[in-house]
Amino acid sequence: MTLILHQLQPYHWALSGVLIGVITLLLLWLGNQRLGISTGFENLCSLVLKTAYFRRSEITGSQAWRLPFLAGLVLGGFLSAATSGGGWAPFWDLGSFDRAIGLGPAGKLVWMFAGGLLIGFGTRMAGGCTSGHGIFGIANLERASVESTLAFVAAGIVASNLIYRVGAA
Amino acid sequence: MNTALFLALGTAFGWVLSRSGASDYDVVQAMFLFTSFQLYGIIGTAVLVTAPGLWLLKRRGRTAFGAPLAVKPKPRHPGNVVGGVLFGIGWSITGMCPGPILVNLGEGKLYALGALAGALLGAALFGALYERFPAWLRLPALRVGTGDG
Numbered sequence: 480m481t482l483i484l485h486q487l488q489p490y491h492w493a494l495s496g497v498l499i500g501v502i503t504l505l506l507l508w509l510g511n512q513r514l515g516i517s518t519g520f521e522n523l524c525s526l527v528l529k530t531a532y533f534r535r536s537e538i539t540g541s542q543a544w545r546l547p548f549l550a551g552l553v554l555g556g557f558l559s560a561a562t563s564g565g566g567w568a569p570f571w572d573l574g575s576f577d578r579a580i581g582l583g584p585a586g587k588l589v590w591m592f593a594g595g596l597l598i599g600f601g602t603r604m605a606g607g608c609t610s611g612h613g614i615f616g617i618a619n620l621e622r623a624s625v626e627s628t629l630a631f632v633a634a635g636i637v638a639s640n641l642i643y644r645v646g647a648a
Numbered sequence: 649m650n651t652a653l654f655l656a657l658g659t660a661f662g663w664v665l666s667r668s669g670a671s672d673y674d675v676v677q678a679m680f681l682f683t684s685f686q687l688y689g690i691i692g693t694a695v696l697v698t699a700p701g702l703w704l705l706k707r708r709g710r711t712a713f714g715a716p717l718a719v720k721p722k723p724r725h726p727g728n729v730v731g732g733v734l735f736g737i738g739w740s741i742t743g744m745c746p747g748p749i750l751v752n753l754g755e756g757k758l759y760a761l762g763a764l765a766g767a768l769l770g771a772a773l774f775g776a777l778y779e780r781f782p783a784w785l786r787l788p789a790l791r792v793g794t795g796d797g
Contacts, residue, residue: 482675484666489669490667492668496689496697497694499661499664499665500695500696502657503697504698507705507717507719509657509712510657510711511715511718516746516747517771518797520770521771524768528772530776531790547652547654547655549750551656551659551662554655554659554662555658555754558659558662560754569757571757572757575674588759591760591761592763594741594763595762595766596766596770597741598735598738598742598745598763598766599738599767599773600734600771600774601736603774604731604794605731605794606722606795606797608747609739611795611796612728614691614694617699618702619702619719623723627732630728630729630732631733634740635737636682636736637736638737643681
């Protein structure tokens with residue numbers, strides 16, 4: 480299958496997985512940080528919200544590495560699009576969503592906002608996401624991470640089947 | 649120096665998430681609908697590469713610059729599963745987990761703005777409610793948090 484971004488052919492999964500593993504290890508070996516993205520939402524919130532929760536040492540102490548790391552994620556996506564041959568341009572294309580559900584820009588923003596709420600609230604309750612639990616936590620043989628990863632993958636399987644094989648069928 | 653290192657590693661990670669399909673709505677749906685092995689293969693391989701490297705690094709106990717290695721395991725509590733279920737539904741709805749929200753923004757996918765706004769509000773709500781959750785969730789003390797990453 481091709482990507483929504485300029486119909487690119489994705490890297491082979493084995494190459495992709497090796498690269499992600501190497502980046503995870505470099506982040507620890509060079510930067511002394513365990514991979515994890517979802518706390519970054521709290522780092523961003525803490526720029527505005529000054530309550531006790533957002534002034535925990537885990538937040539104040541990780542601004543210096545997580546904020547540039549998050550900026551890098553945006554930059555990496557930008558460079559990937561800009562150098563792919565198609566060039567960088569903002570777009571609304573959403574692949575199978577457009578074919579099966581077909582909302583316009585405003586509808587997509589509302590749809591994504593609703594899902595985003597669950598992502599922000601859920602990952603922070605779970606204490607991690609695909610990177611912190613699914614990759615680092617499982618690789619470190621942490622029981623919390625194995626349980627959380629099983630929960631979010633199972634919930635995703637149920638939700639996508641409800642959306643595409645029940646709702647949009 | 650450190651800022652440049654983390655920016656560079658984030659950029660490399662963002663690039664791979666973009667080009668591997670991990671931040672592609674269709675690849676995520678194909679994982680959840682069992683029509684493509686791509687994302688299972690990516691996560692599985694990443695774990696298989698990280699695990700032995702992590703074991704060696706912890707055994708060595710030092711970073712490349714000689715500092716003591718800090719790998720703090722995440723606390724285990726019922727929130728891991730309850731929050732995981734909520735997150736999984738959000739991952740399915742948006743086709744994005746946290747990293748790819750930012751990668752998709754960088755790629756120019758405008759709908760990712762909705763996901764980012766939702767995720768920030770969701771995290772803010774979670775923080776505001778932290779001390780009001782029911783006791784059976786057994787969330788760690790506020791200064792500890794649910795687990796960072």
